[in-house]
Amino acid sequence: MDALSAxxxxxxxxxxxxxEVTIRAAVAGEGPPVLLLHGHPQTLVVWRKVAPRLVAAGYTVVAADLRGYGDSDKPxxxxxxxxxxxxxxxxxxxALMRELGFDRFAVVGHDRGGRVAHRMALDHPEAVERLVVVDIAPTATMYARTDKAFATRYFWWFFLIQPFDLPERMIGYDPEYFLRRHLAGQSATPGxxxxxxxxEYLRCYRDPRTIHAICxxxxxxxxxxxxxxAADAEARVTAPLLALWGALGVVGxxxxxxGTWREKALDVAGAALPCGHAVPEEAPGPFTDAVLAFLRRGNV
Structure with a gap:
């Protein structure tokens, strides 16, 4: 058994x-489809504590690597x-979900995956039945309201955007050190x-193509x-949206x-959870309970 299967x-x-690309995905279960999208610096492995519970609750779960991450293609x-x-x-x-036979589904996105999910709900409203965004505020909002405290604590937002190949070369010198420090800085839950x-994260992060894709x-x-x-500034997400975030994290x-999501969507609920940024890894039980309650909302 390989590391991912384990x-x-x-x-x-x-x-x-x-x-356009080939996407790596982990698929299991029967029932209504739920797409899980990870953030940086993780891969689909971030869902290892959550995905089995969603399957046991009666859902088809598709946990996917974003393009550039994990073992998905890296243009x-x-x-x-x-x-x-x-x-x-x-x-x-x-396209991944359609290839798997699902034209309409719920999507749960953490960190970068949440930003992909937000754009998905705007561009493909026919596909997104429900949307869960995890420990993010909208990207444009966060940049517009940046202050010294945020720029200090989320320094990589400003480091990784520097022109090629400055961040790639610096991270590539010691990717394990950067990854370890990054994960430790995000989490409020040791272990x-x-x-x-x-x-598994490090295996993927050591690939120079992954580092470039992240940048x-x-x-x-x-x-x-x-x-x-900006072009969609007046557009609103029409799918029901659940925002979950870590009470001990920078975003929270x-x-x-x-408030930030009510500026972007018509039907918004949410709550803070007792953790830092890495919500699916730090508080998988409360997180999964909240997601299941949202997925079942309005269903008989």
Whole structure:
């Protein structure tokens, strides 16, 4: 059994042609489909404590690596970093779900995955039945309201966007050190990332193509994604939206999280959980309970 299968027992690990790229996904269960999207610096492994409970509750779970991350394809970046616009990354995941036979589904996105899910709900409202965003405020809002405290604690938002190849070269000198420090800085729960999970994250993070893709993801967020957001400034997510965040994390301490999402969506609920940024790893029980209650809301 390989490392990923050991971390995601009972899941079928697949590489799926999503048109522009091939996406790695872990699939299991029967019932209504739920797409799980990770953030940086993680992979689909971030859902290892959550996904089995969703399957046991009667859902088909698809945990996917975003393009550029994990074992998904890693395009170069392209003009204006378009290859890593959240629009392109969302398109991948909609194509993945359609290839698996799901035209409409719930999506749960943590960190970068939440930003992809937000764009997905705007660009593909016919596909997104419900939306859960985890420990984020909207990207444009966070940049517009940046202050010294936020820039200090989320320094990578401003480091990773520097021109090629400054951040790539600096991280590449010692990726294990950067990854370890980054994960430790995000979490308020010692031991939330077991050695086996860290080893899998590190395997992927050591790939120079992954480091470049991560930088391109953040460069897009500070550039073309803001252009797309400005064009949709008056648009609102129509799917029901649940915002969950860590009470001990930067987002929860810096923003009125529900207030920011009520500026972007029509039907918003949410709550803080007793953890830092790595919500699915630090508080998997309360997190999964909240997601299940939301998925079942309004169902008989």
């Amino acid at each position: 971390l995601m027992p009972g899941f079928d690990i697949r590489r799926v042609d999503a048109g 170069a970046g392209g003009p204006d970093n378009l290859d890593y616009s959240k629009r392109a990354m969302a398109r991948d995941q909609v 939330a990332v077991e050695p086996e999970a860290f080893a 391109e993801d953040y460069r897009a967020a500070a550039g073309i994604d803001l252009v797309h957001d 301490q810096s923003y009125d999280v529900l």
